[in-house]
Amino acid sequence: MADRSKLPYLVSLIDDDTKEVREEVLKGLSNYGASLEEDLQEFSKALDSQKTNFLKPILENNRRKWLSENWDSWRKQTESSRQLEEAFSLIAKFQYGITYPVKLTRLLDQLAEEFRTLYPFGNEIDLANFLFNFKKMKGEKEDYYNPFNSNLIYVIKERKGLPISLACVYILTAERVSLHVEGCNFPGHFLAKTFLDGEPVYIDCFNGGKMLFEEDFKSIADETYDSLQDILNKETSAKTIIQRILNNLVNAYKNSNDSVNSDFFATLLRTKTRD
Template sequence: MRDPREIKYMIPLLEAESEDVRMHIRSSLREYCPFLEEILSQLGLDLSPEQQYQLHLIQHEYLSESLSQSWRRILSAGGGMHRLEMVLDFISNMQVDEYPYQPIGRQLDEIAQEYRRVSAVPDPIELSRFLFLHKGYRGARDDYDNPLNSNLCYVINEKKGIPISLTSLFILVSRRLGLKIDGVNLPGHFLAKSAIGGSTIIFDCYNEGRMLTPGELAQQFFTPAVDFVALLRNPPTLMDIAKRVLRNLNNAYDRRGNLEKVQLVEMLLEHTEPQNYPIRVVDPAQEPFFKPGSLVRHNRYEYRGVIVDVDPNCMADDEWYQANLTHPDRMQPWYHILVDDSKATTYAAQSNLELDDSLQEVNHPLVPFFFLGFENGRYLRNNEPWYWKRT
């Protein structure tokens, strides 16, 4: 790093008439990051509003680039669900200006050790009672939109969070005890599940770990567009969870008008898209997650639409498939979609789609030909055969 005393001579040149000079100075000052703010404080300079703004931009750009590089390393790393811990630790560290950061791994280790002291045998039900009754972790009902509810340091210490952060806590502690607990990715809610004695038990971590059977889950969270059997067979991947955490965070910052944090989170979301990283390892035998009439949204291109037909795998020819920029696995369900506010029909892989819970109808000229009506956020498919098949 260059001599920090040079900074006081550089600062006035941030307002130089020449753009070339200003660019050179910004580049030179960036070399002092991440210590620039501390150095400026020690120098005690009297900064003009324009100089303060330019220095803020330099530090923000450095932070964005550093976060981007760290995020991409995490998403590219191996280690299965261990990366979930890395993702959540990253988010806690990213919010260090809002809440003190501590490595979450150490805190999770301590919780697991405390559980072992009170329970000799690892058991999902006992762990749920330990966390949500004995330890008192609960849903953040009073400040649900607080961005810190996505920060696992905050959740662990304040003992409250949103469904996905509490479920992630449950999952990560369970892994330390040798238990297998997975997520259940519902529209508007996030739960946990575990196989116990040959049966599947659902845990609602936001509601004190309340237990449900699959039948009770389907009855309580009935959504016509969701196939609950497929939902339970195909738990969310790391990428699914990471994107949902980021979207929660993005919405929370947006509601608070924190534009800089919104931009940071949107940048991370962009790096989480499927063209850069595989979203899901697909089981060729898996059943279609979506049904005809389901509203969906493409997780790369962001268009929404209604599913009109389903293929068990990609039926397109090799030339069409190679032209597809995302190259998702062919051996998974593929869907024919009527795209909202257009005359277009698309063909997309299951791994590139997510449920659209907007409950808004789709504006497409073919909707009346293939659907009887629209009820409870889902179209009712008629018996008209879908005539457009890729061959």
């Protein structure tokens, strides 16, 4: 249970020379509660690199507890776009820190404002051109399994990400400027989907916003194309997108030899995201 009055004492003894003292202090910090990271901001100047290293596993465990406790908040949103944005905001706080000052909502607002300034009457295709050509957002090919590729703050700031995270930037920016873009749960390579003169257009956000039409998928064997048509035509829910994002995080952390976080996201996917 949090006792803020003891925090200065605990911080001063994090790296004490005596092992027994350190262990007792770390135990106290481990039991402090969800507000630890926020309360520690007051002592940021006192936290040198050695103290920070002792704190790191405690803060990471604290973030896992925090995310698990707060994860269901995305379900409480009534609109699909709000569900997506809430889930991505939670993931960003988990990875960057609960007190990280940059907000995903503000970054998306800025993209929308810039687009409308440049394209006052722009449509969905103009928005794709804005994001993937003018803003130069692109697929991350060299560091594909970096867990931060599923973090939309990172994706927007670094201008690179996975097919699905880039598509979600497109979807959430479109919603802000009253345009319609949805997800297409294409196997192995998530696509965005919009409509041009009533016909579906698929946007490959990973490859420069390349436009694909249904004819482009017909080179696939007939029996495979028939099953793909169901995927191409089916509406992709926010829950489906979030499940796929979590699965990407499971694999990314596993590829990074971080079994603790890989197992954590696997549990989150299994117990708190599927019905």
